[in-house]
Amino acid sequence: MTTMQVLFLIFAAIILGSAFKVVTTKKMIHAAFWLIVVLFGVAALYAMLNAGFMAMVQVVVYVGAIAILFIFAVMLTRKELLDKGPALNDNKSIAAVLSLLSFGGLYMLLRNWSGFMNMAPALPETDMVEELGTALVTPDMYLLPFEIASVLLLAALIGAVYVANEARSE
């Protein structure tokens, strides 16, 4: 067991445990904070893969913006901060059996795919932000998705303005 494997197992356990707590915790706000732990765990996994830029983007966008949006949405729309419903429902056993079956099915499917069963190629030594930047603006690489991303963000902004206008005028 190399150190990388041990670290990966620790972070994977943190991510899975926190994801379980997100779904089963009784207070909504705690669910939002467990989600933040999941997002930090994913950022740590990115950092382990030498993708430091992606790790930082994960923290900046997901934790710094999206998680805060979740928290605002939860805090501003709950009249009582405690929820009284049960966290797990009665179909636990059927759900467990179904999830084991789907996991087994996925494993059988992926067993013969080389991308899954072989060792990955060696990780790049340093972070390739410059290559990413070049790829984003070269016309025969990713220029079109880059510009369409800005149009998509514009569409999201206009949609948010529209919905908020309707919500305010009522």
Added chain:
Amino acid sequence: MQSPWIYVGIFVLVGMLIPIAAIVIARFLAPRKPNAIKQSTYECGIETVGDSWIQFKAQYYIFALVFLIFDVETVFLFPWAVSLNKLPLFAVFEGIIFILILLAGLIYAWKKDMLEWV
């Protein structure tokens, strides 16, 4: 495993350790005599009125949303900025188009009075 992120991880651990140490020292040194008056919520010296929930104000959410859009935009702009001086001049105009599209969105939100704090 000579990546610099190991040391960032150690910084995170040590950064959490020092404030925890400060609070633990305080826990040993400070008296602890809780009573109902001391532990009641502070509301400028009078008794609390009503539950502690907040009126829903759309403004908080709208500002966070506009911030999210611009945050994702700046994340896209970072690789562009890093590789700018090594690319042909055309790359500058592509980035400028990107920024202009989003500034148009900001002006739209401005004109629709979304950036007011009423």
Added chain:
Amino acid sequence: MEFWNDPITTIFNSLLKSFTSGGMSEGLATVLIYLIGILLFVTFAMVLDIFLVWIERKVVARFQDRLGPNRLGPFGIFQPFADIVKLLIKEDITPVGADVIMFNLAPIFSMMSVLLLWAIMPFAPKMVGVDLNVAMLYLVAAGSIGTLSVIMAGWASNNKYATMGAFRTVAQMVSYEIPMVAAILVITVLSGTMGVVGIVEAQEFLPFIFYAPLTAIIFLISAIAELGRSPFDLNEAESEIVAGFHTEYTGMKFGLFYAGELLHSFTFGGFIALLFFGGHRFFGLENLGPIVGALIFIGKALFFYWVIMWVKYTVPRIRIDHMLAFNWKFLTPLAFILLMVTALVGRLLLDSVWLVPALFLSNVFVGWMTVLYLKSHERKTREAEDAKSAVPVAQH
């Protein structure tokens, strides 16, 4: 001589030799030495924090034409130690109904977000904590952890004023991140890298303040707003909303918030020195060795910390709707226009000798157009108001 030129590596190598000669593997010894080094570094940051409390109180006293603490020790220099002892022995009150885990985690995260920033501060090119090549994004990420701690503190206090204060603080901190990141993008364009050592090296010819003066002003204003200091401190103003999101905190937890804010201000002073004023450079004096460079860097950071304090004790507080309007309707468009102009001019005149004057003049030009636009906008609003009001203006 070797030690003078590269202190960190020589200490590291000698410690590594002594550890591995005792029989430890090299990887484990490296991690252990780094752990000890980082502990010492963070302890240095906390001791500096204590002196920052003293500096703050003395400087505010001088601005207000009084003496400040002068009883304990020469010039009152032991006053912060007395403050720490007082904070440690104050009772730790947790309000009823508060969420205990989050109530305790919030000051820890707040202090952690500041200490994380010390990992990328370059005291000298060979004395950086971690030379990340995405250091500028790391800066923004550490800021978002601070934002998270504010929300945790406000919500966990079970106090509606604390929660309201927390929301307003988060709205303000989050809004002012955009012009700050745009200013950082300008610096990234000019230096071609996001890593701090690269930024310091790119300022070999002239510090970036000459390349982008208006961007420096925008970064200064956004940094002051991001820190939550005056004139943007409506959220912890004592007469308005008690103490905002840290109303319910007592003792050392409040001390962590307060000391964290001062250390954060000093760290941002360091970043202004790094991004716009050349980091550790000082007219060639830095070639004497990294330790001299580190002292120059700390001196510059203290100077910009003094500038931030100067703004705080001079200017009155800004109301929240003015604050947010100032950000979204003025700073953000201005910062992005500056980014476009700098990218265009910088790329067109990349290696020519006209780069610095052209960039400086383009900044001046953008500033001048902004002032003209603001004047015409003011004139139009005033004329619209005069036309609307039926009351005649009194004639002299």
